[in-house]
Amino acid sequence: MRRYGEWRRTLGISDASLSSRLRALTDAGLLATRPYREGGRSRHEYRLTDSGRDTWALLAAIWLWERAWVPREVPLPDPVHTGCGAVSDLLVTCGHCDRPVRLDDLDLDPAARVPIVGPPGARLHPRRTRAALPADPLSVFPGAMEIIGDRWGAAVLSAAVVGIRTFSGFERGLGVSPDVLADRLRRFRALGVLDRDAEGYLLTARGRATFPILTCLADWGRRWMTADGRPAAYPGVHRACGRLFGPRLRCAECREELGFGTVLPADLVPGGARKHVDSG
Ligand SMILES: [Zn+2]
Ligand SMILES: [Zn+2]
Structure with missing residues (x-):
């Protein structure tokens, strides 16, 4: 979609x-306006910029996590890889050595106190508490919005990913106020991405499965959000090759590298899916 009326x-x-939203996305450089004429009037439409197009991997990661892990009345559409026609899943591999990578394959140093997705800068004014999970049917990705819908959520989850487990550890590591932190921890437990044991907070399977979302978010940030000059995130070291980790996305079925527009909802693929694979 490019035109106001279509959205x-x-x-x-x-x-x-x-x-x-269109103004915010244009101000952030994800969309750019282009004039066109219609019925003798001059209007403008919105085109994705390079940084806007580059969000495809993050959006695909969100879609597939939400589809697999967040219960909903009407299931999200099946993801079809246009290259092979299979209903597929994302396979995250290492940008250097191309081996498949899961969270456990990275060396993440909690002492570095720099999560995969860094804490927001001081100039931001985070909402202190947030409303309940949206029941609005138009909210396409309610679970993912809990995680990355505000920067403190993403920072708190990333801190859990690097192994921070205690309330005071989160507080010190992120510079987050106790009431914001308590709110996010409570919500992540309600969403089932964090649990508690005797030593503190830890990621559940659902929480660990957010790895593609967090790594795509961090990777996009490294490419496009370097304006303030400080490293936004520490991506971890891929233990198998010893290099700083950067993700590459492949089709889990045919192993082809994925790019913009190569993963589509089944109902948008001409002829539909070639075969059905349970990617649960
Ligand atoms: Zn590697
Ligand atoms: Zn494929």
């Missing part, structure tokens, strides 16, 4: 919401 009709979103 307006398809999403059923209010004018106020749509205008403010």
Whole structure:
């Protein structure tokens, strides 16, 4: 979609919401406006910029995690790899040695206190507490919005990924206020991404499965959000090859490298899916 009316009709979103989102995405450099003429009037449409197109991997990671791990009444559509036609899943491999990588394959140093996704800068004003999980059917990815819908959520989860386990550890490592931290920890337990044992907080299987989301988010940030000059994130070292980790995404079925527009909802693929694979 490129034109205001297309989003307006398809999403059923209010004018106020749509205008403010398009403005925010344009200000952030993810969309750029282009003039066109219609019915003798000059209007403008919105095109993805390079950084906007580059969010495809993050969006795909969100979609597939949400589909696999967040219960919902109407399931999200099956992801089809257009290259091989299979209903597939993302395979994260190492950008250097190309071996498949899971969270456990990285050396992450909690003493470095720099999570995969860094804490927000001081100039930001995080919401102190947040409303309940949206029941709004238009909220496409309610679980993922808990995780990356605000920067403190992403920072707290990333800190858990690097092995921080205690309340005071999160507080010191992130410079987060106790009430914001308590709110995010409570919500992550309610969502089932964090649990508690005698030594503190730890990631559940659902939490560990957010690895593609976090690593795609961090990778995008490294490419496009370097303006303030400070390293936003420590990606971890891939133990097998000893290099700083950067993700590459491949089709889990045919192993082809994925790119923009190569993973589509089944109903948008001409002829549908070639075969059905349980990627659970
Ligand atoms: Zn490697
Ligand atoms: Zn494939």
